[in-house]
Amino acid sequence: MILLLAAAGAMIPLGLFLWTQHKTSTPSLQWPTLAKILNLQYDPSPPRMSGAWNGRRVAFETAPAGVTLTAWLNAATSLRVECAAKDVVTRRAGLVIPDPVEPIDRAFGAKLLARCSGKSAGPTVFDSALQQRLAALPHVDLVGEDTRVVWSVPAVKDPDGAEALLAALCAVADGLESFPRGGKTLA
Numbered sequence: 001m002i003l004l005l006a007a008a009g010a011m012i013p014l015g016l017f018l019w020t021q022h023k024t025s026t027p028s029l030q031w032p033t034l035a036k037i038l039n040l041q042y043d044p045s046p047p048r049m050s051g052a053w054n055g056r057r058v059a060f061e062t063a064p065a066g067v068t069l070t071a072w073l074n075a076a077t078s079l080r081v082e083c084a085a086k087d088v089v090t091r092r093a094g095l096v097i098p099d100p101v102e103p104i105d106r107a108f109g110a111k112l113l114a115r116c117s118g119k120s121a122g123p124t125v126f127d128s129a130l131q132q133r134l135a136a137l138p139h140v141d142l143v144g145e146d147t148r149v150v151w152s153v154p155a156v157k158d159p160d161g162a163e164a165l166l167a168a169l170c171a172v173a174d175g176l177e178s179f180p181r182g183g184k185t186l187a
Contacts, residue, residue, distance in 0.1 A: 030157060031060070037159045038166075056170050060162070066154040071169045073147050077176040079121055080145040083114040083134060088141060105131035112140055118179065125175035133168045142172060146181075149173050 031049050035042035040051040040058070050059035057072040082089055090113070101122035103109030108131035116122035126134075134140050142151040149172050156162050 034159060034162060038162060053166050054170060056173060058166060060156055063152065065152060067156045069151040069153065069165055069169055071149045071173045073173050073177050075177060076147050076181040077145065077179050078181040079176055079179050080117040081115065081125055081172065081176065082143045083112055084141040085111065086113040089113040089115060101126045103131060104128045105135055107135035108132065111135055121179050124178060125172065130171050133171065137164060137168060144172055144176050149176065
């Protein structure tokens with residue numbers, strides 16, 4: 001009887017732990033609460049959060065490889081930028097390879113590679129503060145061009161992580177807006 005009670009006592013914390021892990025890993029269970037915290041709208045089918053975050057239209061959507069975050073630009077940009085782990089950017093490079101951005105931050109340079117279609121624009125878009133912000137994040141894989149910046153991550157589980165992703169994503173969008181398509185450079 002004591003052995004049975006000890007086994008039950010051990011199973012309850014394990015069960016709670018597994019339920020918590022399942023809940024934070026399942027967007028349909030986690031995102032309704034997360035959307036309220038971030039002041040975004042939640043749409044259950046398919047799981048999606050969207051709305052305005054700090055004045056910029058953003059969205060979180062489920063994707064086959066995890067979650068896709070999108071921030072829309074207020075005007076189309078003349079640039080194409082990408083930033084991810086070095087091997088990912090190198091593997092993804094096609095026939096037209098944008099210029100690599102010279103790293104300012106040592107941690108950024110050790111971990112990530114950024115490319116920008118405008119050689120002189122790269123340091124403006126990926127300034128020192130943004131490089132530090134990106135280097136501190138656990139997963140970076142973003143592409144920005146035309147009217148949006150898209151970032152793929154394995155999961156979005158908590159408000160702090162979501163806010164850090166949104167802040168970095170919107171900083172990239174702000175940098176891209178400095179180089180409008182067909183217009184004068186604002187930077």
